[in-house]
Amino acid sequence: MYITASIAILVTLGLVLARALMGPTVYDRIAAINMFGTKIVLLIAVFSFLSGQQDLLDIALVYALINFIGVVAVLRLVAYGDFHSSGEENKK
């Protein structure tokens, strides 16, 4: 079961990678990298059960956090143009 799950995740990774490579707009690529991070978290979780190393689940949690922070930073950049403005100044 774990083997099937990991192969399915690998196929999904391939599809997401294709979207990240082709992605006509910026938002396609942002969605792709967010999805990629999520799939990597899933892959590590499945792999930890597959190989019997349950402590890899902690690593998967850390990856989820890093992915979240990275996507928030990317979205701030796209929305406001830099990391300093809080947003209100640019709306005027």
Added chain:
Amino acid sequence: MIDIVIDITLLTFLAITAVAIVRITNLFAIIMLFGIFSFLSATMFVVMDAVDVAFTEAAVGAGISTVLMLATIALTKDQNEKQSVGRISWLPLAVVTLTGTALVYGTLDIPAFGDPEAPAQKHVAPYYIERSVPETGVPNIVTAVLASYRGFDTLGEVFVIFTAGIAVLLLIGDKRRKSTPGRNEGGENDA
């Protein structure tokens, strides 16, 4: 068996991503692909049981450096790479091919992955495996080496990273002060 499948698939994705990074000229897309590249290599480290290296790669490669490169793009306001002229320069290609061939030739003498007879496993590793828990009381051997046996070394690294962090903050974190009302009369021209 499934380890090999995962390894090969991840390596293929790594190669595809690397080629795409070279070919694409939109810098924003390149940074996104760099993030994917870091996640892929970190996952390969996890599959190869180097969990601490994978942790560092994910935090530094996918986390911090993505944010820093995005901040750099935000400062430079230029999202496209300069297109070089279409002529292929053969000398760099030859140098890279030669170096790559030499490196691949060099790997032929490296002991197999996880070989217990490898020199790296014979040197100080048995000492750490036998003595680290009674000597330091730290259950994880890597943590014992980093924080206890090489404690001063780690302290020095922390100083270096702290200094670099301050320098980066000084370089990119100065904008908010300039836009404070009452302080920027004439100050904008200096920038």
